[in-house]
Amino acid sequence: MSLLNREVFWPPADELIEVAERIRARLGEWPAAAMRWRICLTAPEAPKADDLIVLTESHDADAGRFADSGAAVLDAREGRVTLHRGDERFALEGERSDDWLAALAAFLDCNFEPHDALTLALAWRAGDENKADAWPVDFATFPRVADLPPAPEGGFPACPDRLxxxxxxxxxxxxxxxxxxxxxxxxxxxxxxxxxxxxxxxxxxxxxxxxxxxxxxxxxxxxxxxxxxxxxxxxxxxxxxxxxxxxxxxxxxxxxxxxxxxxxxxxxxxxxxxxxxxxxxxxxxxxxxxxxxxxxxxxxxxxxxxxxxxxxxxxxxxxxxxxxxxxxxxxxxxxxxxxxxxxxxxxxxxxxxxxxxxxx
The missing domain is CATH 3.20.20.70 (Aldolase class I)
Structure with missing residues (x-):
């Protein structure tokens, strides 16, 4: 369950890894992650398939330039976070806590796919690790999926709550x-x-x-x-x-x-x-x-x-x-x-x- 003794953030970020460790310790036992992601806080010269590259500056190049490497890219600019992975794109909007990248590392270690780990990380709030149940369960904190067409006017009829x-x-x-x-x-x-x-x-x-x-x-x-x-x-x-x-x-x-x-x-x-x-x-x-x-x-x-x-x-x-x-x-x-x-x-x-x- 430990994030230590492996490269979680690049360049190394002691404060982030300490927070990620505290969060991960409160999430319980989960199967070992299928892929050991490395969260790159700056773009590496030679990205790898298990890199998750975080873009935060407006002058950073387009995420598409990393596509050939197989790396995933998190574009965290302009009030939203968009995950690019291959031909797939996952765009989320909502508030972010200061700990969201540390939480992302923790949820990736719980063997969640990057788009689900990102969803949980954006729902995380600073101090959640001090709760009796640290897992995000307050729907109000969860992000919204962006760029979707409007829901049908009037909605769909209800069905019984327990089918x-x-x-x-x-x-x-x-x-x-x-x-x-x-x-x-x-x-x-x-x-x-x-x-x-x-x-x-x-x-x-x-x-x-x-x-x-x-x-x-x-x-x-x-x-x-x-x-x-x-x-x-x-x-x-x-x-x-x-x-x-x-x-x-x-x-x-x-x-x-x-x-x-x-x-x-x-x-x-x-x-x-x-x-x-x-x-x-x-x-x-x-x-x-x-x-x-x-x-x-x-x-x-x-x-x-x-x-x-x-x-x-x-x-x-x-x-x-x-x-x-x-x-x-x-x-x-x-x-x-x-x-x-x-x-x-x-x-x-x-x-x-x-x-x-x-x-x-």
Whole structure:
């Protein structure tokens, strides 16, 4: 857990490393960082892939000149902080404490990706290390994601704060089968390039949702979901760039958004969705994930920050064995796939999972 005996800041900065050490000591045990970042307070002549170069002066050259080295760049000028990493750009606005760079080093050491470590560092306030729980949990201190389009006027309709068991299912047959077992939240994730098949499957699933008065979400296919009058749609982070959120809101559909860490949670909240999905909690084979598994410790912190602000759904690799631990974080819903679709006895599996939510 120590930051000593390695190069954390360049040039060496004794005062910063001392503050970073104090902060890191109060953040608890986390897995060893996958990459040992070096925070460069001035631009090195020969930057490396594990360098995070901080630009603070207006005469510093454009961040793009370091792209070939593979280094990440933090442009901390003009009232915002923008992280450039490869082709990705993460822009955040908000107050900064004097300790933000020391906090950044500490959160990087907790194995957070640079954009999430930066989000936490900007939420850090001087003296937080003296609190009983030093972790940033006051939403008011967190930065804002910059340069986003306006949220849809009027927003999206609300859904229940605790959506309970949330099976993600491959077909209308599965949707009908599971809703017949008294499940009240489900998602159709239909993987097909056949337009006619897709429309039929969505129409059947939506009708089953109506019969059972259930919250039936359609994954990705928002146009077809609008046409069928679905309860809601579920989109990934990448879909926010291409989907017509205004059309979805105008049609009265609920919106669920996937997130994979602090930065994406703040970005998703800007659009005022009906719920946030937090994942992947554990490794999953049902789809290719853009990020490493989050784990229960992170999930617990996400719930602590966002509970009561928006309904939350844990997702990714969740089965009956780990469900009690997932629910112990306080999350109000958990999405499952193989725990239902690959169960030897579907009815028994659903009943067992439903019982775990009783009283939660």
């Amino acid at each position: 309970g068991l949330y099976p993600v299912l491959p077909s209308a047959d599965w949707v009908e089968r599971v809703l017949d077992l008294d499940v009240r939240t489900a998602q159709l994730r239909r993987k097909t390039t056949d337009t006619a098949d897709l429309k039929r499957e969505i129409a059947r699933s939506v009708e089953a949702g109506r019969r059972h008065d259930a919250q039936l979400f359609i994954n990705d296919h928002w146009r077809e979901a609008i046409a069928a009058g679905a309860y809601g749609v579920h989109l990934g982070q990448e879909d926010v760039q291409t989907a017509d959120l205004n059309a979805i809101a105008k049609a009265g559909l609920r919106l669920g958004l996937s997130t994979h860490g602090y930065y994406e949670m703040l970005r998703a909240l800007h659009f005022e969705p009906s719920y946030l999905a937090l994942g992947a909690v554990f490794p999953t084979t049902t789809k290719v994930m853009p990020t490493k598994p989050q784990g229960l410790a992170r999930l617990r912190r996400y719930v602590q920050l966002l509970s009561g602000r928006v309904p939350l759904v844990a997702i990714g690799g969740i089965d009956a064995k780990v469900m009690p631990d997932v629910l112990a974080t306080g999350v109000g819903s958990a999405a499952v796939v193989r725990a239902v679709t690959e169960a030897p006895d579907t009815a028994a599996a659903v009943s067992s999972l439903q019982q775990m939510f009783a009283g939660k």
